[in-house]
Amino acid sequence: MAIELHQLVAALYLVAGLAQILGIAIPKLRFGRAAPWLLGAGAFVHGLAFAQLHTMPSPPSLTHLPTAVSLMAWIGVLQSLALLRRARLEGLAAGMALLAFVGVFYASLALRGVEPVPTSATSWPHLHVILASAGLSLLAVAGLAGALFIAVDRALKSKRPAAWRRRLPSLEALDRVNSLALSFGFPLLSCGVVAGMLWTQGETGRLFAGGAHAIWSSVAWAIYLALVVARFRLGRRGREAAVRAALGFAFLLFVVVGVGALT
Amino acid sequence: MKILLVGMNHRTAPVEVRERFTVNDPLPWLQKLVEGEEIEEAVLLSTCNRVEIVVTAPNLERARHRLRGFFHRDLGQASPLPHHRSESAMLYEHVDSDAVRHLFRVAASIDSLVVGEPQILGQVKDAYRVAAEGGACGPLLNRLFTSAFASAKRVRTETEIASRPVSVARVAVDLAHQIFESLADKHALLVGAGEMIEAALEALRGAGLASVAVANRTPEHAADLASRFGATAHGLDELPVLLAAADVVMTSIGVDRPMLDAPLFEKALRERGRRPIFTIDLGVPHNVDPVVNQLDDVYLYDVDDLAGVAEANAEERRRETVRAEAIVQEEVERFDGWLSALQAVPTIRRLRARAESIRQSELDKALAKLGLGDAERKGVEALTHSIVNKLLHAPVSRLRERAEREEGLAYLEAAKVLFALDDPAAPGAEADTPASAPDREAEDA
Structure with missing residues (x-):
């Protein structure tokens, strides 16, 4: 389930990034307005994906690269959303959405083969x-x-x-x-x-x-x-x-x- | 009722003619126009580029004659027009849909000298407000101008006709906004004290800069200019210090060779912690060495660069007019639909009156025979009301709908024939009210 949620998150980030770029290139299409909402939706589902990971019987550790990359992407998207509220930084949000897409897509593929590791004390x-x-x-x-x-x-x-x-x-x-x-x-x-x-x-x-x-x-x-x-x-x-x-x-x-x- | 627009603009009349027709206070003229029987409603738009009158009138020919006379005798005060242009060539006329389209194009700034300029919409709104407050506007022009404003708003929001600046001063301010997030905490340095600098000072003050310093070879001239615009005055010897504090630099001073060079800018950048400097060189020959543009964090534009950007933006605006015209056409069709629906109102009113008259007469007859009590009478009355309303609902709705389309007239004629609405001898005909009150018609529509 967490992997499927990661795939959904990757799709949302990709669409948000492309919508933002289209909004900048062709403003009359008005894609740009939807982009922050898509990015926000992606961040929300991303949070759910982490919650799902946490509730797994043998969750992958945060110290594993795929999980860490996914976490990094999530935090990056949240930072972009916070910056978007302060200034016209749509171009930055577009770049971060696409970077986050790459990170989460990688995580969704890599998480499949991850073995649970003993939790540190x-x-x-x-x-x-x-x-x-x-x-x-x-x-x-x-x-x-x-x-x-x-x-x-x-x-x-x-x-x-x-x-x-x-x-x-x-x-x-x-x-x-x-x-x-x-x-x-x-x-x-x-x-x-x-x-x-x-x-x-x-x-x-x-x-x-x-x-x-x-x-x-x-x-x-x-x-x-x-x-x-x-x-x-x-x-x-x-x-x-x-x-x-x-x-x-x-x-x-x-x-x-x-x-x-x-x- | 016909809509007629007569006027002249920058394309049909030279400025020396247009200025003779300029009206500062249109209200007395409007009142004079509508007090006659030829014109029902009128709005007068007078700007530096156009003088136009939009009217509604029951008779087109009489209104046309009245307006042409009004232009020549009243506005033009019967002074002769230049011999090389006849009055008829300078005045244009638009009727009904064409008049609507013209007004919508004017309000949307498609017909302006500088396509997309924002002032015209405000001027059209002012013209309408004066006419409305002075009682020269009725329901038709109220609706026409409201639709013109809605159309203009659509054009502005759905196209990029007005999004790019086309004047050199506005291009400079626009570029400054691409470098700085806000100009409210920025400082400007103007070098020179001529007309160009004075115009720039006005534009920069309008952009909301925190402070402006004026430096000039003759400090007295700088002081004079600075005192008028709330700036500070300096001599040219202070330039190195002033440059380090300036975010926006504008120069226009007579020199043989550039007076601001790369080392001076490099030193200023170091002193200001490499905060960017936006430099506009309006001087000919150059006041700023063009090499300065190669420095990091300095953006140098000369007058040709700004004019090039302005021209490219103007070209883009012209391209956007195709989309703007399509929006205007949609809005004209919508207005025409409303106008056509207005034609259905007298027929609908007659139809309702005829039905009500028949209902009342038949009800009176029946009640006289039946001898019912109050409660029963009311019940029967409500029943007849309900039957008539339900019977009329579909034909009236269809008439309204169809009236907005091309075939609307045929449906109206058919209704008149089928319900004998033109027959004065038909039952209930005496209750008909002729279609003479546009106010009520517009309200019904």
């Missing part, structure tokens, strides 16, 4: 996954905002009027999203990493266990640190911050996919 694993997912989804938000910033910046520099450009967020709004995402995302991921270290210490007696997961977490944290230092310490904002965030997120995606393929 402590809450560190769950805390680690939840905090890290929230931090990483905010990095995704910063990366998407960066990509949109670059697109709007290029269009403005080219001086060619394009109807879609006027329906994208302003550069200032995208830059503020970058700032907010880094401000909240980095502490969340840092706490997630600490929780993970404490979990590892409880299991193995060492703070750093090594292995793909630990390396991946360290790389993500290092990327975040670099972005935070550049933005808040060196004052790199605007286009430069956008490019860094987009590249950082793209690199992280590459690392995750690479790690996923290797393990």
Whole structure:
């Protein structure tokens, strides 16, 4: 049932993302109005899917990659919905909906073969996954905002009027999203990493266990640190911050996919 | 009742002619028009691009003659028109559906000099309000103008005819909104104190910027301009400092070579923490080195760039008029349907009167014979009412429906023949009321 719900969620996110893109490209079709509702419906069903997972006789652990990716997608969508309420960030919500679709679709396929694992006696694993997912989804938000910033910046520099450009967020709004995402995302991921270290210490007696997961977490944290230092310490904002965030997120995606393929 | 529209606009008459017909206070003219018997209702629309009068009249020829005379003798004060254009060539006329369509196109800004401009709808609303408050409007023009406003609203919401700015000043403000989320906390720097800068200052003030600084070679000119618009005045030597504080920069000053270059902007960007600067160079030759546009976080547009965007937007608006025309056509057909249904009202009223007259006369006869008590009388009366209403319900509904279509007239004629509504000798004919009160007809419709 949870897998079927995940498939439904993936479909809702895909339709929401496409509707939002169509709404931006061809506003007269009025698809854009339905998109936030579809995204909200997807997030609601996603919550139900997690509840269903939790009530399974032998639920897959949150620490499994498919479940963690699904959680990350859910948190990312909730963050996008919260941002949509504050500013005209439809382009950002469209990108997040499509990213969430990929994540949830992957989870729906991967969850089929997942074997239940013995539950840890402590809450560190769950805390680690939840905090890290929230931090990483905010990095995704910063990366998407960066990509949109670059697109709007290029269009403005080219001086060619394009109807879609006027329906994208302003550069200032995208830059503020970058700032907010880094401000909240980095502490969340840092706490997630600490929780993970404490979990590892409880299991193995060492703070750093090594292995793909630990390396991946360290790389993500290092990327975040670099972005935070550049933005808040060196004052790199605007286009430069956008490019860094987009590249950082793209690199992280590459690392995750690479790690996923290797393990 | 006929609808007639007579007028002139930017396409048919040059400005020196149009300005002679401009009306500042239309009410006295309207009252003069409707006090005669040729015109029932009238609305006068006078803007810088058009002067038009819409009227309803029982006789088209007399109304046409009256309006042409009104234009020439009253509005134009009998002064001769330019010899190269005759009056008839400058004035256009539209009747019934054509008049409706023309008014709907005007209200929707399809007929405007700048297609999609927003002011015309407000001007049409004002013209209607003056006529309505002055008692020059009746049910027909009330409905016509209400439909024109609804049609214009549809055009604005369902097409992009008005969504893109087409004036250079508005293009600049629109671009600023693509860079900044809000202009309320932004600061502008204007370099120069000429007419271009003055016009820009007005536009920027309208956009709601937090503050404006004016820098000029002659500080006195800057001070004069700044005092009129609540800005601050500065000399050109303060430019490096002012640039670091400015989010929007607009320049129009006479120089041999660009006075604002890339190093100056790079320094300002560093000082302002790389917050973006939107720069508009209206100067010829350039006041700002075009290389500046290659810097991150600086967006430089010159007058040709802005004009190019404005022209592309205007072209897009013109493309949208095809969809706008289709909406107008739908609304014209809807209004025509309502107008046709109005024609059915006298026939329906006669039919009801005839039936009521027969019912009453037959009821009187029956009650005289039966000698019933009060309760029984009331019961029989209610019964006859109910029978007549139920019998008439279907034909009356069908007549109303069909009257909105092309074949409506045939149905109305058939009803007149079948129920002998034109026969004064038929039972109940004396109770008929002629179709002479448009107010009541419109209310019934």
